[in-house]
Amino acid sequence: MAAETIPPAAAPADERVREKSTLSKVLSRPEVGALAGVVIVWVLFAIVASRHNFISWATTASILNRAAPLGILAVAVALLMIAGEFDLSVGSIIGFSGMVIMVLVTPTTGGGFGWTLWPAVGISLLFALTTGLFNGAIVIATKLPSFIVTLGTLFAFRGVSIAVTRLLTDRTQLGQLDIVAGYGLAQKIFASNLNLFGSQFNVAILWWFVLTALATWVLLRTRAGNWIFGTGGAVDAARNVGVPTRRVKIALFMTTAFAAWLVAVIQVVQFTGADTLRGTGQEFQAIIAAVVGGCLLTGGYGSAIGASLGALIFALVQQGIVITGVEGDWFQVFIGGILLGAVIFNNFIRTRAALR
Amino acid sequence: MSTNGTALLDVREISKYFGSVIALKDVSMTCEAGQVTCLLGDNGAGKSTLIKTLSGVYRPDEGEYLFDGRPREFASPRDALELGIATVYQDLAMIPLLSIWRNFFLGSEPTKGWGPFRRYDVRFAKDTTRQELAKMGIDIRDPEQPVGTLSGGERQSVAIARAVYFGAKVLILDEPTAALGVKQAGVVLRYIVQARQRGVGVIFITHNPHHAYPVGDHHVILRRGRVYGDYSKEELGLDRLVQMMAGGEELENLAHELERAAGKASGEAGDDLARAAEALEREAKDPGA
Known part of the structure; x- marks a missing residue:
């Protein structure tokens, strides 16, 4: 090759670059902060609540059961945040998807359509994906910050669910899903319990783990993952080298909608009914979990495993407070403190380890 | 001029107007394979407009754009890129938080497997990144390191190596040395020479004659939207070039x-x-x- 005619730049081993230690390599992983958080919070409650049987399979099961739905949401929200966008409307999409199912299966005498369960589940998925597509399309078309756009759709979707449900059924809560045809299978897939070590683990935990693994694989080992990081890291540069940044964003808005739908189905089947207010506030919890898990608010950095660990911290605190008998009012103080602490910690790690 | 009629990229009497502003008027220049054409000019001379025209962002209002001897019209920079005209912009080249190897293949990731199991061929990407950068004489310590940790010169160099690897025949470099210190600029100049030796035609935009003269095979000087001069290295000393740039x-x-x-x-x-x-x-x- 002609390249050999000039000796390569004498490969100067730059004396200003220190060998990166294995420790700082580990510390530069985005999920490290959240992992440390899980350990700290768990140890804290293990000590404080030792009299209340915190270290037990029963407690572990109830923590994981709480973490699972939030984890499912947080993983999808994390992917979107890595691509540089927010979705505040996921909470509404949970309520919306659940109500679509319940309105469709409610007997005609009750103002519904009297369908069996599975077609209703399918149609609600279509509706949910459409809401995601809608969010994405508006963000792309208007170039507005997705924070504002989805703040708008957060209210709009919730309003539609309440208004239409009340219009058709005169109610805001619908129940008795367990007498609808198809419930038995749905119950097995979405809401059954696994009896391990004498404790009841929800099957939702499996869904959560599988989605986390899948999202991690996509992020780190597929083209789409590279595109997600690129889109969030520097959208113009990514577009310049041929990344379909719009398609990436729309697909991810649809992914968060899908996650919200899955959570809705799990809850509807579990509680054999739906409430128009279901999912309220979940959008913030999911974003908190993603941020605690190492996602940058500015995009381009983060991890699915981290977001899952963030959800786990959330559930640990929730359950820990219940078990220790601390007034539940303190829960939000705890979560707020952990969020701030995590962001400061993550910033510290990133400037110290990653960019060194 | 050193043209023998086989210039890879050849623009003839190109003009570009923005409303009443004449950004470029009757500009002609060529770039040949394995040669460096330096494009010099002060601020406002029309350098940016010219490179945007060359890279397919703007379409010239008048004049001819020939590539490989055939007239071309580009609807977008992608069309130009597909022909092998790659542009490395000063700031928009890389994604800082992404590792070097992910940056290198961003948008053109190699894959293996099929159907739903099609995945990013990570090992190939890492190895190739290391090899390609080594070919350009760039020694990276760790392809996992985020591009943000590289110096400005190294970043430009990685962008150049990437463009060359993905088959650039003409490489347009937009002021790659502008924001760099003396030593860093030297590093980038070395890679420009490397690219030339691999048979790439390089169009090197700069306003620094001291950077242009050592690497340039010929020098096109723009002033006020027109070609003020087009000289081969032999007919021009560094002193003349400095004087012309400064505008005697x-x-x-x-x-x-x-x-x-x-x-x-x-x-x-x-x-x-x-x-x-x-x-x-x-x-x-x-x-x-």
């Missing part, structure tokens, strides 16, 4: 202006100005002194 008569005018200002000002400040004016005049008449 403009410097002289500036000297006179400063003298007049010195006349009005009094005391030490006036003396300082007068001395500065004298120095400028000397520079204008006898560059390189």
